[in-house]
Amino acid sequence: MPKLVKVYLQQIAIGFGLSAVFTAILLYMNVGNLGHLVFNSSDGLLGLFLIFFFNGLVFAGVQFAIRIMRMGYDDDDDDDDDRGTSIRSFDPVPVRVSAQDGRR
Template identity: 75%
Template sequence: MPKLVRLYIQQVLIGFGLSAVFTAILVYFNVANLQRLLLGSSDGLLGLFLIFFFNGLVFAGVQFAIRIMRMGHEDDDDDDDDRGMPVWNAQPIAIRSSDTQR
């Protein structure tokens, strides 16, 4: 299995694990009376699954994006040589315009 695919699957599993913890905290602390709504309805399990699933999609995407962005952070400083940034010395030039409006 390619390393990138393995990395993606790993980050998706971490994201859905975080979603499970987040959903459990939401239900346990009864945020916005969510516990009564989920447990008191006949479609409560569907609602619980949808909260878990969509939060899992978000957390997995964010987890993967953070991991990918941190991959290039190990040695991204290009200041090994002391040349610095190139400087552009702009010189103004005069432009003559003919006065065509009278």
């Protein structure tokens, strides 16, 4: 399996794990009377699943984006050969430019 697919599946698992924790905290803290609504409604479990699923999609996307953006900072994957070399600089040299009078 390609490395990118493994990273993607790992970040999906982390995102949905975070979503499960987030949903459990929402129910435990009864934010917006959500716990009462979920457990006392006939469609409460569907709503609970949708909250979990859509938060999982968001958290997984954010996890994957953060992981991809941080890939350039890993020291073991450094393919950059220009480290340690100094930036070349030059000393500007003034050049004399003659100006002609534009009046006749």
